[in-house]
Amino acid sequence: DVKVTQSSRYLVKRTGEKVFLECVQDMDHENMFWYRQDPGLGLRLIYFSYDVKMKEKGDIPEGYSVSREKKERFSLILESASTNQTSMYLCASSSPDYTGTQYFGPGTRLLVL
Amino acid sequence: RKEVEQDPGPFNVPEGATVAFNCTYSNSASQSFFWYRQDCRKEPKLLMSVYSSGNEDGRFTAQLNRASQYISLLIRDSKLSDSATYLCVVIYSSYKLIFGSGTRLLVRP
Numbered sequence: 001d002v003k004v005t006q007s008s009r010y011l012v013k014r015t016g017e018k019v020f021l022e023c024v025q026d027m028d029h030e031n032m033f034w035y036r037q038d039p040g041l042g043l044r045l046i047y048f049s050y051d052v053k054m055k056e057k058g059d060i061p062e063g064y065s066v067s068r069e070k071k072e073r074f075s076l077i078l079e080s081a082s083t084n085q086t087s088m089y090l091c092a093s094s095s096p097d098y099t100g101t102q103y104f105g106p107g108t109r110l111l112v113l
Numbered sequence: 114r115k116e117v118e119q120d121p122g123p124f125n126v127p128e129g130a131t132v133a134f135n136c137t138y139s140n141s142a143s144q145s146f147f148w149y150r151q152d153c154r155k156e157p158k159l160l161m162s163v164y165s166s167g168n169e170d171g172r173f174t175a176q177l178n179r180a181s182q183y184i185s186l187l188i189r190d191s192k193l194s195d196s197a198t199y200l201c202v203v204i205y206s207s208y209k210l211i212f213g214s215g216t217r218l219l220v221r222p
Binding site for chain 2: 031041044100104
């Protein structure tokens with residue numbers, strides 16, 4: 001059974017803080033993704049990675065960066081948190097042959113004050 | 114215009130009812146299509162793929178209409194446990210998935 005875990009379920013941070021969200025998957029998947037989900041907007045892709053040390057911008061990369069030093073781990077970094085980054089953050093992984101079958105972590109609900 | 118559009122609902126139906134949702138997409142180059150289910154405060158999970166020839170899995174049937182650029186999900190004999198948000202997903206390239214904002218279904222006793 002695929003398992004994707006995220007470091008925190010809930011986080012409260014202050015404006016300007018640096019925020020790290022970690023995601024770990026145990027299925028040896030090459031592809032990993034970070035999304036944010038907001039009411040009425042659906043899931044929007046922030047960044048994805050198709051291999052260690054490789055990353056590609058998604059639709060809304062501004063204000064975010066990522067790191068993938070190991071295959072199983074994909075980190076999302078908010079360099080200087082802002083209130084408009086308050087959201088639900090979801091990590092996902094997939095194999096390259098079945099990109100449509102994504103396995104999601106439980107999500108991190110981030111509140112930036 | 115959004116790339117993938119869904120009626121947000123909620124669709125409020127009694128147990129045992131048949132309910133259908135549609136999802137329209139704007140890019141005719143779309144390659145693959147899926148339905149995901151998301152329970153309240155949970156992560157999305159793959160429900161089923163959508164094939165050109167249609168796809169049935171128990172009470173669930175998914176259809177694709179390329180000419181009109183929409184996909185549909187039909188749920189027969191609705192159960193209380195079917196209450197969730199159903200997300201339409203369209204793939205344009207190897208990595209680019211576009212998620213609809215979801216249709217909420219409420220099944221009442």
